[in-house]
Amino acid sequence: MLRKLHIKDHSGEVRLFKQRAIVAIIIVILLMLGIISRLVYLQVFSHQHYSTLSQKNRLKIVPLPPTRGLIYDRNGLLLAKNIPSFSLELIPEQVKNIDDTLVRLNQLIPISDSDRKHFRRLVKQKRRFQSIPLRYRLTEEEVARFSVNRHLFKGVSIQARLIRYYPFGSTGVHTIGYVGRIDTRELQRIDTANYSATTHIGKLGIERSYEKDLHGQVGYQQEEVNAQDRTLRIINKTPPVAGKNLTLNIDIKLQSFADEALGDYRGSIVAIDPNNGEVLVFVSKPGYDPNPFVTGIDTKSYAALRNSPDKPLFNRAILGQYPPGSTVKPFIGLAGLDAGIANNSLFCPGWFELEGDDRRYRDWKKRGHGETDLDKAIVESCDVYFYELAQRLRIDKMYKFMSLFGFGKKTGIDILGELPGLFPSREWKRRKRHQAWFPGETLITGIGQGFTLTTPLQLASATATLARDGLHFRPSIVHSMQASNDSVPVLTPATRYKSVLLKNPQNWQKVKRSMMRVLHSPRGTARGSARGAPYKIAGKTGTAQVFGIAQDAEYNADELDKRLHDHSLFIGFAPFDKPTIAIAVIAENGGSGSHVAAPLARKVLDAYLLGKGL
Amino acid sequence: MITDNYTAANRRRYSLAESFHIDVPLMVGLLLTAALGLVILYSAGNQNEAIIYRQLTRLAVAFGIMIVIAQIPPQQLRFWTPWLFAIGIILLIAVLTFGEGKGATRWLDLGFVRFQPSEIIKITLPMVLAWYLADAPLPPKPSRVIVCIILIIVPTLLIAKQPDLGTSLVIASSGIFVMLLSGIRWRYIFSAMITAIAAAPALWYFMHDYQRQRVLTFLNPEQDLLGSGWHIVQSKIAIGSGGLYGKGWLNGTQSHLEFLPERSTDFIFAVFGEEFGLMGILVLLTLYLFIIARSLYISAQAQNTFGRLVGGSIAITFFFNIFVNIGMVTGLLPVVGLPLPLISYGGTSMVTLMIAFGILMSVHTHRKLLSQ
Structure with a gap:
């Protein structure tokens, strides 16, 4: 760039700048005086006026929490309710010495370290004039003890709030779930305006899956408050809209009965009404008491639950993926009949060999079942018959047929977080394992071993579909919703999936009759379990080998042995002619299906159909 | 040679500041104002220490950048x-x-x-x-x-x-x-x-609709009490109720009962006025005036037109920000979203401001090198 040569009058420019700078500073000072006179006007002459405004007229908008919807079982028993709970609260601004107050309070009402920690955290987050809870769920005695000494504790008070309470405790926890304090992750997900007065949110189960319906709509009121933030007058009010009440399909009495019937076994029982997919029983054992979670469980108790080898926090009914064992046989048999290849009988010597392979695939009965047809194979649970059938069906056909019953797929139940289980196929193995499919794997898939995994809910749903000759419903927990206590409940309609269609519908009866003989014929694997029943039961036992536990037997051999026992399974439905309940039972490490799971199922069926033991 | 004109005593006193190209009076003014800002921010932020730590971090970064800029000679900047x-x-x-x-x-x-x-x-x-x-x-x-x-x-x-x-x-x-x-x-x-x-x-x-609304609101705030007029009315109540000596630190009811919106950022001056009163404000304005006067003095001392004009503009723009903010909070000017320099909570404008003061210091402390 060409720079022009200018003759610059350096000292002249400095003088000019200084002049302008002086003008600038004069203007600055004048404007500052302007500000100051404005402030004098506001703070000196109008001080009285603004002081009055500040003291008297304070409008405040206070959000009002909606009442959370209640949850009932199918017979109208309350499963989740809102009870008043007394909490000890403290306003930091009004307490001179918080540490000293805590020490003195502790002599009246026990305050644990975790309460104290939680309190300290809240003190940092909230304002100094806000009431901060120190202890939740005071007993009546504690309330009384504090009330007598109340004058000694300025700034400390007892507040009643509604908190969630689950009267059935651990029995319903895996179905209903629980609510807990809103955490930071949930804060980002929720509509903060609607939750501005809400402290708790559904964390699990129905409470979480139906959070939107249960929560309701926040209300507001405009209040006039004084300088101490005390409400003088409510100016106007938009009342909150309570959450919807839910009625579940669950029969909580039957569920408690099933829960107790499982005794010390870990496992799951799921029962479904095959006529509409309503889930009657949804047990995962062991459970745990959800009530401490509502007010904030202490770390030690939580660690105990989390680290327990029985895994009480684990919802086995939808997350427990078990090998189904012989319970798949009726379905595989049906696949065989539908393909027209299960009409012959074969001779079972107690083992099966693939051509060109020396490996023997054994039957559970060492001596073999002798001459066996499909009926006998189901009744006596002959493995060799199903090895042969599976080999002839081939894996892809089995996969296609079993998918129709929902194996390897989520059932779509209205509780979030369900796992899909697994039914293997050639394509799956190539995709996931990058391996070819081996013929031996087809065989063991035919008896429900190998890669196959099912959840108890899936088994119950598939059994229900079988019981109604292919009519396939989505399992549902929620029966109806009621917008308010005096409005008409709105039914949640049953969802039907595509029905399973057979080429020859008579094959349904054929397999179901065999399942009936599992319990009602003298050679059936569950022959003991139907003894004396005034109705007919159809079912199938299963015994699943436990995989995946390292066999370092040196460490605590007894315990390890027990955990290596087979899982005991049973699926069934009743009454045979007009089924109203389909059930799946899994007792972990229970041993054979005939001895543990089948008798358990019988007890639940008796309770449901005859009211026995309820 | 830089210190040729100074006595031995001055040399000791100024040597550290000078080797870092820092103008001590300006630095002191900025630091005092920022410290006063932290004090009122602690109250405006409801004694949330996390806010203070974040603001402290920003201040540290901004002052750091200022010192870095001050090392660059003005010819380079030019x-x-x-x-x-x-x-x-x-x-x-x-x-x-x-x-x-x-x-x-x-x-x-x-x-x-x-x-x-x-x-x-x-x-x-x-x-x-x-x-x-x-x-x-x-x-x-x-x-x-x-x-x-x-x-x-x-x-x-x-x-x-x-x-x-x-x-x-x-x-x-x-x-x-x-x-x-x-x-x-x-x-x-x-x-x-x-x-x-x-x-x-x-x-x-x-103008956009919301901008027109602001002007209308400024002309008659009481007309729109629950909308944008709320800001002005509440901040006037806060300042007016502060009186001569204020309600005392942490005791501003207007600010603490959430009547005052944006109280950590654009409207922090209202919290200041409510809690420290007119006397507190005079202290703050004196500090500001000192910074402006020192900046203008530095500009007048600059040895070339570029330094003079940039420095003078920085000084007056600094005041302009203060004037617009206080004018808005006290209801003299319409509401425009401008922070109060060195006091309001926030990062971006703070860094910009300190870069400007870095340039001022550069203009002032490099000037001996230019003299022929």
Whole structure:
């Protein structure tokens, strides 16, 4: 760039700048005086006026929490309710010495370290004039003890709030779930305006899956408050809209009965009404008491639950993926009949060999079942018959047929977080394992071993579909919703999936009759379990080998042995002619299906159909 | 040789500050004001320590950047000026095309850092004007004045389009200040003012609805009590109820009962007025006045036109920010979203401000090197 040569009058420019700078500073000072006179006007002459405004007229908008919807079982028993709970609260601004107050309070009402920690955290987050809870769920005695000494504790008070309470405790926890304090992750997900007065949110189960319906709509009121933030007058009010009440399909009495019937076994029982997919029983054992979670469980108790080898926090009914064992046989048999290849009988010597392979695939009965047809194979649970059938069906056909019953797929139940289980196929193995499919794997898939995994809910749903000759419903927990206590409940309609269609519908009866003989014929694997029943039961036992536990037997051999026992399974439905309940039972490490799971199922069926033991 | 003119005693006293190119009086003024800001922020933020730590971090970063800038000689800054300004303009155009932000597009996200390109312009517009005007004798000829007006109008319109009325106002003013300081004739100044007043109705036509609303609200705040008038009414109550001596630190009911919106950021002055009263405000204004006076003094001492004009513009723009903010909070001016310098909670404008003071220090502390 060409720079022009200018003759610059350096000292002249400095003088000019200084002049302008002086003008600038004069203007600055004048404007500052302007500000100051404005402030004098506001703070000196109008001080009285603004002081009055500040003291008297304070409008405040206070959000009002909606009442959370209640949850009932199918017979109208309350499963989740809102009870008043007394909490000890403290306003930091009004307490001179918080540490000293805590020490003195502790002599009246026990305050644990975790309460104290939680309190300290809240003190940092909230304002100094806000009431901060120190202890939740005071007993009546504690309330009384504090009330007598109340004058000694300025700034400390007892507040009643509604908190969630689950009267059935651990029995319903895996179905209903629980609510807990809103955490930071949930804060980002929720509509903060609607939750501005809400402290708790559904964390699990129905409470979480139906959070939107249960929560309701926040209300507001405009209040006039004084300088101490005390409400003088409510100016106007938009009342909150309570959450919807839910009625579940669950029969909580039957569920408690099933829960107790499982005794010390870990496992799951799921029962479904095959006529509409309503889930009657949804047990995962062991459970745990959800009530401490509502007010904030202490770390030690939580660690105990989390680290327990029985895994009480684990919802086995939808997350427990078990090998189904012989319970798949009726379905595989049906696949065989539908393909027209299960009409012959074969001779079972107690083992099966693939051509060109020396490996023997054994039957559970060492001596073999002798001459066996499909009926006998189901009744006596002959493995060799199903090895042969599976080999002839081939894996892809089995996969296609079993998918129709929902194996390897989520059932779509209205509780979030369900796992899909697994039914293997050639394509799956190539995709996931990058391996070819081996013929031996087809065989063991035919008896429900190998890669196959099912959840108890899936088994119950598939059994229900079988019981109604292919009519396939989505399992549902929620029966109806009621917008308010005096409005008409709105039914949640049953969802039907595509029905399973057979080429020859008579094959349904054929397999179901065999399942009936599992319990009602003298050679059936569950022959003991139907003894004396005034109705007919159809079912199938299963015994699943436990995989995946390292066999370092040196460490605590007894315990390890027990955990290596087979899982005991049973699926069934009743009454045979007009089924109203389909059930799946899994007792972990229970041993054979005939001895543990089948008798358990019988007890639940008796309770449901005859009211026995309820 | 730098210290030739100083006595031995002065040499010891100033040697550390001087080797880091720090102007001690200005530094002290800035630090005191920032400290006062932290005190009131602690109250405005409801004694949330996390806010204080974040603000402290920002202050540390901003002061650090100031010191770094102060190390660069003014000739160097002057050499970079046109390029920096050009980059700023390109980024402004980019932000209108790809920018992001709530309602208004002001932010540019470069992946590793998010910033407002208008902040670059805040610094570089006065610099580019000074760079241009320093080339020829002052006062500038009318043709040069027209070039300057174009240089001011282009970024101002780009920022107003975002829309960010407050910032475009500050930027346009900082440019005008350079021209005023350059010695432009008074008759031009007065005729421009008359034109501006005549053009006001046209400006109204180009405003966004919310901007018009703000002006209407300013004219009659009580009319819109639950809407935008709430800010002004509540902040006037806060300041007025503070009285001569204030309600005391942490005791402002207006601020603490959540009547006062934006109390940590744009309306922090109302919290200050409520809790410390008129006396506290006078202390704060004295500090501000000291910083402005020192900055103007530094500019007057500068050894070339570029340094003088940039420095003077920084000083007056600093005051302009203060005046607009306090004017808005006290109901003298319409609500435009401008923070109170050195006091309001927030990062971007703080860094820009300290860069400006870094330039001032650079102008002042490098001047002996220039003397022939």
